[in-house]
Amino acid sequence: MADIRSKINALYSLEQLAAGDTVLHRLHPLGKLLVTFAYLICLLSLDCSSLHRLAPFLFYPIICTAIAAIPAGMILSRAALALPFALLAGISNVFINRTPALRIGGIILSAGMISLLVLALRALLSVSAVLLLVAVTPFPKLTEQLRRLHMPELLIALTEMTYRYLGILAEEGANMLTAFRLRSCGSQWPHLQLFGSMTGQLLLRSFDRAERVYHAIQCRCWHLGRRQISSPPWRIGDWIFLILGAGSSLAFRQFDLMQMIGEHWPW
Template identity: 30%
Template sequence: MSKIGNAIYEIHHMETIASRDQWVNLIHPLVKFILTIAYTVTVVSFQKYDIIGLAGMFFYPLAMFILSDLSFTDCGRRLRVVLPLVCIIGVFNPFFDKTPVVIGNIHCTTGILSMITLMMKGVFTVLASYLLIATTSIEKLCYAFRLLHIPKILVTQILLTYRYITVLLEEVNRITQAYSLRAPKQKGVHFKVWGSLSGQLLLRSMDRATVVYESMTLRGYNGEFQYMESKIRWRWQDTVFLLVWLGLIMLFRKIPVILAIGNLCGGLIG
């Protein structure tokens, strides 16, 4: 499978995962969006040297992966490009912040601590975003945006951009396959035909995009999501889910869970 075909497959596969009947997928999208924002803000709020306190925030993505029946392996494979880029953010901190510090019996510098903290923050926020996308379809997310009174034109732009990315990739895949069949011994697309192929891609993707939009309007879409109200309703389970997780996030922000568990285990062993 080509890279373009693999990208199309991954998009459709993520939509399939988000549309499952897992009970986490059925939680109101606004609840999951609020939790993702609250978790992200909480993770970012930790001080740059507070590794122990920040490590306890891994409980949220870990629990959500288990509850959602999602695979860490698949997540790592899909985020294999994003996660290294996130980790590069603080890679130069050890060269600028060389103040020595001792943690237990480990000697290091504050630059190393800030580097690890930045990496952890990036990884945790990316995992939280992945969990939101993997358990909530794009239509439900846009419905949650409208409930927050985000402008209709912006929400429509997000929805159609997501939809038209797949349309564009499918057209690129067809054009490149047709070209490779007509030039089987040539690697890639010759630069002399880049202009004509780009024009064909533009015209064909515009035609397909028109068909997609007309199909959406025939199904009742007019920029609002009234048709989702009959499918998605706020239940008491959503309220409990939201309050419990918000309480746990605030609790784990105040209490260094890793240190508390270590002290407890040490006390039991002693």
């Protein structure tokens, strides 16, 4: 339970970062959403053998992390969670495609090794881009933007409530565990036989609490349905961000800039 609570705290810590006040935080959420999607599509449509072409895609996460003053370690440690499955899928390439493809000094890399590296880097970069979007855009602003894009209200309300109810669930779970430990004469965790009833009880208790919270929200005039949403102004800075962010991703995808730089380097 402590583990779940710490993870839920970690979840809300990313939201705290979104309360910052930097240039990136003040941009229109639609611009940030569009740039993130453009970045992901361009990054993920690159060939699995083009290791060097991933390099310019480092600019976006590095520059945004620096401008928004987000701890890089926090983004990297969360992004690393995406690595195991990507590595699992890519490790086979190392053994199957063993054609030598690149020599760096005395080290020769096979095509399989390169595709594994590309997969790992793509995983890190794509996850970093999504985390950055959330770290510079408060969750309510993001969901408001989704409403303006005509996403179904029910789905958005459900996502918001699921996100908020996580804290309630953790509280209920912690209360039940404390109650169990106080009555169990030193036993820390319930026996496996009790698992079904304990978990079921947690679920039903949480349902009751969720209903009470929901009624409280309704008493404050909240109701499910289309709402009037004010749109923040789209400024010149949003245009610049959109053109620079999405345009650079498209340029990096379309042209092999690294090849050009390498060929024309004065050395």
